[in-house]
Amino acid sequence: EAGVTQFPSHSVIEKGQTVTLRCDPISGHDNLYWYRRVMGKEIKFLLHFVKESKQDESGMPNNRFLAERTGGTYSTLKVQPAELEDSGVYFCASSQASGVVYGYTFGSGTRLTVV
Amino acid sequence: LAKTTQPISMDSYEGQEVNITCSHNNIATNDYITWYQQFPSQGPRFIIQGYKTKVTNEVASLFIPADRKSSTLSLPRVSLSDTAVYYCLVGGTAGNMLTFGGGTRLMVKP
Numbered sequence: 503e504a505g506v507t508q509f510p511s512h513s514v515i516e517k518g519q520t521v522t523l524r525c526d527p528i529s530g531h532d533n534l535y536w537y538r539r540v541m542g543k544e545i546k547f548l549l550h551f552v553k554e555s556k557q558d559e560s561g562m563p564n565n566r567f568l569a570e571r572t573g574g575t576y577s578t579l580k581v582q583p584a585e586l587e588d589s590g591v592y593f594c595a596s597s598q599a600s601g602v603v604y605g606y607t608f609g610s611g612t613r614l615t616v617v
Numbered sequence: 618l619a620k621t622t623q624p625i626s627m628d629s630y631e632g633q634e635v636n637i638t639c640s641h642n643n644i645a646t647n648d649y650i651t652w653y654q655q656f657p658s659q660g661p662r663f664i665i666q667g668y669k670t671k672v673t674n675e676v677a678s679l680f681i682p683a684d685r686k687s688s689t690l691s692l693p694r695v696s697l698s699d700t701a702v703y704y705c706l707v708g709g710t711a712g713n714m715l716t717f718g719g720g721t722r723l724m725v726k727p
Contacts, residue, residue: 535715547716593660605651605666606661606715607663609660610659
Protein backbone atom coordinates (compact mmCIF):
# COMPACT_ATOMS: atom_id res chain seq x y z
CA GLU A 503 0.00 0.00 0.00
CA ALA A 504 1.43 3.37 -0.99
CA GLY A 505 1.79 5.84 1.83
CA VAL A 506 0.99 9.51 1.98
CA THR A 507 3.03 11.35 -0.62
CA GLN A 508 4.02 14.97 -0.43
CA PHE A 509 5.90 17.15 -2.88
CA PRO A 510 8.03 18.94 -3.26
CA SER A 511 10.15 17.67 -0.42
CA HIS A 512 11.91 21.01 -0.24
CA SER A 513 11.06 24.47 -1.51
CA VAL A 514 13.00 27.70 -1.21
CA ILE A 515 11.19 30.85 -2.28
CA GLU A 516 11.55 34.56 -1.81
CA LYS A 517 9.30 36.57 0.42
CA GLY A 518 6.24 37.67 -1.52
CA GLN A 519 6.24 34.73 -3.89
CA THR A 520 3.66 32.00 -4.11
CA VAL A 521 4.20 28.34 -3.31
CA THR A 522 1.88 25.39 -3.70
CA LEU A 523 2.35 22.21 -1.73
CA ARG A 524 0.71 18.98 -2.75
CA CYS A 525 -0.40 15.94 -0.79
CA ASP A 526 -1.60 12.60 -2.13
CA PRO A 527 -3.31 10.64 0.66
CA ILE A 528 -3.60 6.89 0.93
CA SER A 529 -6.16 5.68 -1.56
CA GLY A 530 -9.57 5.34 0.04
CA HIS A 531 -8.81 7.64 2.95
CA ASP A 532 -11.56 10.23 3.05
CA ASN A 533 -9.89 12.23 5.81
CA LEU A 534 -6.93 14.43 4.99
CA TYR A 535 -5.13 16.76 7.37
CA TRP A 536 -2.49 19.45 7.10
CA TYR A 537 -0.08 20.17 9.94
CA ARG A 538 3.02 22.29 10.17
CA ARG A 539 6.01 22.85 12.37
CA VAL A 540 7.60 26.25 12.25
CA MET A 541 11.12 26.67 13.59
CA GLY A 542 11.44 25.76 17.24
CA LYS A 543 7.73 25.21 17.69
CA GLU A 544 5.52 22.17 18.10
CA ILE A 545 3.64 20.47 15.30
CA LYS A 546 0.36 22.34 14.86
CA PHE A 547 -2.89 21.40 13.16
CA LEU A 548 -3.92 23.52 10.17
CA LEU A 549 -7.04 21.95 8.70
CA HIS A 550 -9.03 18.81 8.02
CA PHE A 551 -10.82 17.66 4.87
CA VAL A 552 -13.48 15.01 4.68
CA LYS A 553 -13.49 14.10 1.03
CA GLU A 554 -13.58 17.47 -0.75
CA SER A 555 -15.16 19.41 2.12
CA LYS A 556 -13.30 21.40 4.73
CA GLN A 557 -14.37 19.92 8.05
CA ASP A 558 -12.23 22.14 10.25
CA GLU A 559 -9.90 24.93 9.23
CA SER A 560 -9.49 26.46 12.67
CA GLY A 561 -5.74 26.10 12.54
CA MET A 562 -5.16 28.08 9.36
CA PRO A 563 -3.02 31.04 10.40
CA ASN A 564 -4.41 33.69 8.05
CA ASN A 565 -5.93 34.27 4.64
CA ARG A 566 -2.60 33.92 2.88
CA PHE A 567 -3.11 30.18 3.18
CA LEU A 568 -5.57 28.41 0.87
CA ALA A 569 -6.19 24.68 0.92
CA GLU A 570 -8.14 22.73 -1.63
CA ARG A 571 -8.97 19.11 -2.25
CA THR A 572 -10.28 18.64 -5.73
CA GLY A 573 -12.62 15.70 -6.12
CA GLY A 574 -11.74 14.43 -2.70
CA THR A 575 -8.43 13.02 -3.85
CA TYR A 576 -5.17 14.95 -3.59
CA SER A 577 -4.94 18.24 -1.75
CA THR A 578 -2.97 21.42 -2.30
CA LEU A 579 -1.92 24.07 0.17
CA LYS A 580 -1.08 27.41 -1.37
CA VAL A 581 0.73 30.19 0.44
CA GLN A 582 0.35 33.55 -1.25
CA PRO A 583 2.23 35.75 -0.65
CA ALA A 584 4.74 33.87 1.44
CA GLU A 585 6.27 35.57 4.47
CA LEU A 586 9.44 34.73 6.39
CA GLU A 587 7.47 33.31 9.32
CA ASP A 588 5.89 30.72 7.03
CA SER A 589 9.17 28.80 6.92
CA GLY A 590 8.87 25.36 8.42
CA VAL A 591 7.88 21.80 7.64
CA TYR A 592 4.38 21.14 6.35
CA PHE A 593 3.00 17.66 6.97
CA CYS A 594 0.01 16.00 5.45
CA ALA A 595 -1.76 13.02 7.02
CA SER A 596 -4.69 10.84 6.09
CA SER A 597 -6.97 8.39 7.87
CA GLN A 598 -9.92 6.19 7.08
CA ALA A 599 -12.09 7.80 9.74
CA SER A 600 -11.88 11.01 11.70
CA GLY A 601 -11.18 10.95 15.39
CA VAL A 602 -7.88 10.85 17.19
CA VAL A 603 -8.41 7.25 18.16
CA TYR A 604 -7.82 6.19 14.57
CA GLY A 605 -4.25 5.95 13.38
CA TYR A 606 -3.11 8.75 11.13
CA THR A 607 -0.54 8.14 8.41
CA PHE A 608 1.75 11.08 7.80
CA GLY A 609 3.75 12.00 4.76
CA SER A 610 7.43 12.94 4.98
CA GLY A 611 6.61 16.62 4.82
CA THR A 612 7.59 19.58 2.68
CA ARG A 613 10.32 21.79 4.07
CA LEU A 614 9.52 25.36 3.09
CA THR A 615 12.13 28.06 3.38
CA VAL A 616 11.14 31.65 2.72
CA VAL A 617 14.09 33.99 2.24
CA LEU B 618 -7.83 17.99 24.33
CA ALA B 619 -5.84 16.83 27.34
CA LYS B 620 -2.41 18.35 27.67
CA THR B 621 0.51 15.96 27.94
CA THR B 622 3.86 16.30 29.65
CA GLN B 623 6.90 14.20 28.80
CA PRO B 624 10.64 14.47 29.34
CA ILE B 625 12.39 16.60 26.76
CA SER B 626 15.13 14.09 26.12
CA MET B 627 16.52 10.70 27.14
CA ASP B 628 19.72 8.83 26.44
CA SER B 629 20.13 5.09 26.28
CA TYR B 630 22.50 2.43 24.97
CA GLU B 631 21.92 -0.30 22.46
CA GLY B 632 20.25 -3.36 23.91
CA GLN B 633 18.71 -1.57 26.87
CA GLU B 634 15.02 -1.24 27.61
CA VAL B 635 13.74 2.33 27.43
CA ASN B 636 10.69 3.59 29.27
CA ILE B 637 9.23 6.98 28.45
CA THR B 638 6.52 8.24 30.77
CA CYS B 639 3.86 10.74 29.79
CA SER B 640 1.58 12.61 32.17
CA HIS B 641 -1.97 13.47 31.13
CA ASN B 642 -3.76 14.47 34.29
CA ASN B 643 -6.81 15.86 32.50
CA ILE B 644 -7.51 12.86 30.31
CA ALA B 645 -11.20 12.47 29.52
CA THR B 646 -13.21 9.29 29.88
CA ASN B 647 -13.40 8.77 26.13
CA ASP B 648 -9.77 9.58 25.41
CA TYR B 649 -7.29 7.02 24.14
CA ILE B 650 -3.53 7.33 24.53
CA THR B 651 -1.52 7.19 21.34
CA TRP B 652 2.22 7.30 20.75
CA TYR B 653 3.91 8.44 17.58
CA GLN B 654 7.57 8.14 16.56
CA GLN B 655 9.29 10.66 14.32
CA PHE B 656 12.64 10.24 12.58
CA PRO B 657 14.49 13.24 11.15
CA SER B 658 13.12 14.36 7.77
CA GLN B 659 10.06 12.16 8.14
CA GLY B 660 6.51 12.60 9.37
CA PRO B 661 5.31 11.14 12.67
CA ARG B 662 4.54 7.42 12.58
CA PHE B 663 1.88 5.72 14.68
CA ILE B 664 3.43 3.07 16.94
CA ILE B 665 0.94 2.10 19.64
CA GLN B 666 -2.37 3.01 21.22
CA GLY B 667 -4.22 1.99 24.36
CA TYR B 668 -7.09 2.83 26.68
CA LYS B 669 -6.18 1.09 29.92
CA THR B 670 -3.90 -1.61 31.38
CA LYS B 671 -1.31 -2.93 28.96
CA VAL B 672 -1.02 -3.09 25.22
CA THR B 673 1.79 -4.81 23.34
CA ASN B 674 2.63 -4.99 19.67
CA GLU B 675 5.69 -5.94 17.65
CA VAL B 676 7.31 -2.57 18.29
CA ALA B 677 6.53 -1.54 21.86
CA SER B 678 4.44 -1.96 24.97
CA LEU B 679 2.20 0.63 26.54
CA PHE B 680 1.44 0.57 30.24
CA ILE B 681 -1.50 2.55 31.56
CA PRO B 682 -2.32 2.61 35.29
CA ALA B 683 -5.88 2.41 36.56
CA ASP B 684 -6.29 6.17 36.99
CA ARG B 685 -5.06 6.72 33.40
CA LYS B 686 -3.36 9.97 34.39
CA SER B 687 -0.09 8.76 32.96
CA SER B 688 1.23 6.18 30.54
CA THR B 689 4.59 4.58 29.86
CA LEU B 690 5.91 3.61 26.48
CA SER B 691 8.36 0.75 26.74
CA LEU B 692 10.83 -0.03 23.98
CA PRO B 693 12.58 -3.38 24.51
CA ARG B 694 16.23 -3.73 23.57
CA VAL B 695 16.63 -0.50 21.65
CA SER B 696 18.95 -0.17 18.71
CA LEU B 697 20.59 2.85 17.10
CA SER B 698 17.69 3.04 14.67
CA ASP B 699 15.30 3.78 17.52
CA THR B 700 16.84 7.23 17.88
CA ALA B 701 13.88 9.50 17.24
CA VAL B 702 11.38 11.84 18.84
CA TYR B 703 8.48 10.12 20.60
CA TYR B 704 5.17 11.90 21.04
CA CYS B 705 2.42 11.05 23.49
CA LEU B 706 -1.06 12.21 22.47
CA VAL B 707 -4.50 11.76 23.95
CA GLY B 708 -7.86 11.99 22.20
CA GLY B 709 -10.95 10.02 21.35
CA THR B 710 -13.36 9.37 18.59
CA ALA B 711 -14.60 12.93 18.61
CA GLY B 712 -12.53 15.72 17.19
CA ASN B 713 -10.05 15.48 14.41
CA MET B 714 -6.84 17.17 15.33
CA LEU B 715 -3.81 15.64 16.94
CA THR B 716 -2.31 17.91 19.58
CA PHE B 717 1.43 17.40 19.65
CA GLY B 718 3.52 18.46 22.58
CA GLY B 719 7.25 18.79 22.49
CA GLY B 720 7.88 15.07 22.46
CA THR B 721 10.80 13.17 23.96
CA ARG B 722 14.01 13.07 21.98
CA LEU B 723 15.53 9.62 22.49
CA MET B 724 19.19 9.19 21.68
CA VAL B 725 20.46 5.62 21.51
CA LYS B 726 24.22 5.30 21.76
CA PRO B 727 26.46 2.39 20.76
